[in-house]
Amino acid sequence: xxxxxxxxxxMNGCARHIAGALDPFEVSFFRVFFGLLxxxxxxxxxxxxxxxxxxxxWHFLRGGLQAGAMLQFFTALxxxxxxxxxxxQFTTPLFSAVLALIVLREVxxxxxxxxxxxxxxxTLIILRPDVGGxxxxxxxxxxxxxxxxxxTIIIKILSRTESSISITVYGTLFMLPITxxxxxxxxxxxxxxxxxxxxAVGFLASIHNLGLAxxxxxxxxxxxxxxxxxxxxxxxxxxxxxxxxxxxxxxWVGGLIIFASATYIAYRESRVKEEQGNRREx
Numbered sequence: 001x002x003x004x005x006x007x008x009x010x011m012n013g014c015a016r017h018i019a020g021a022l023d024p025f026e027v028s029f030f031r032v033f034f035g036l037l038x039x040x041x042x043x044x045x046x047x048x049x050x051x052x053x054x055x056x057x058w059h060f061l062r063g064g065l066q067a068g069a070m071l072q073f074f075t076a077l078x079x080x081x082x083x084x085x086x087x088x089q090f091t092t093p094l095f096s097a098v099l100a101l102i103v104l105r106e107v108x109x110x111x112x113x114x115x116x117x118x119x120x121x122x123t124l125i126i127l128r129p130d131v132g133g134x135x136x137x138x139x140x141x142x143x144x145x146x147x148x149x150x151x152t153i154i155i156k157i158l159s160r161t162e163s164s165i166s167i168t169v170y171g172t173l174f175m176l177p178i179t180x181x182x183x184x185x186x187x188x189x190x191x192x193x194x195x196x197x198x199x200a201v202g203f204l205a206s207i208h209n210l211g212l213a214x215x216x217x218x219x220x221x222x223x224x225x226x227x228x229x230x231x232x233x234x235x236x237x238x239x240x241x242x243x244x245x246x247x248x249x250x251x252w253v254g255g256l257i258i259f260a261s262a263t264y265i266a267y268r269e270s271r272v273k274e275e276q277g278n279r280r281e282x
Contacts, residue, residue, distance in 0.1 A: 033202065073141065092152075092262075
């Protein structure tokens with residue numbers, strides 16, 4: 001999880017750097033393109049049988065949502081401090097909890113409602129609407145988190161019948177043409193140096209996703225989630241060293257509150273699943 005968090009922060013830093021020369025939509029396309037190239041050897045090793053599916057429309061919808069989330073996110077990276085981006089990204093589990101209630105009809109109890117309210121309060125602390133209102137970059141990050149949360153709900157639905165490889169590959173394959181169409185009006189042929197930065201973005205994104213999947217496979221979500229907070233630390237270091245960004249204290253306070261809320265929601269979800277499993281076994 002620490003490696004995954006480091007890779008995510010480094011990817012954001014690389015994307016922030018290259019977005020100064022290329023349009024964020026083009027950066028999004030190359031992130032998907034190079035991410036798919038990095039994943040190709042894993043696909044070839046497992047064979048094409050894992051790609052059989054009866055839910056192509058769900059895969060397409062998930063790919064579209066994730067593409068939308070990425071386009072908004074990379075646009076926000078262009079002018080939003082990295083630490084603030086990392087802190088607001090922690091709102092994704094909050095959106096997921098609300099959407100699980102609406103879409104999956106999951107039962108939500110008082111403790112989770114309280115945790116959600118605390119998470120929202122943390123978001124308001126970061127945004128501080130009484131000071132200057134919601135800026136465009138923060139709005140795009142929050143909207144991106146909501147898009148990604150809805151995509152994770154679809155992943156939950158697909159995981160009932162689909163393999164993790166199938167879900168990953170189809171999501172990427174559908175994201176590729178969507179991000180390409182978005183990038184074409186702003187297309188600028190990258191130089192060799194820019195291409196190297198774009199490859200770094202795609203490579204680090206793959207490391208982030210693989211590290212996250214492996215962390216959840218090897219340990220309970222609640223055991224590894226606290227280490228995801230290191231993403232805010234790495235983002236602050238990268239932002240300070242390479243972009244002269246000094247985050248305000250409210251970014252840290254709000255980020256910690258949101259993260260604590262999201263971690264508690266994950267803990268309660270795992271406990272409920274464990275209790276349900278024990279009842280079935282009993």
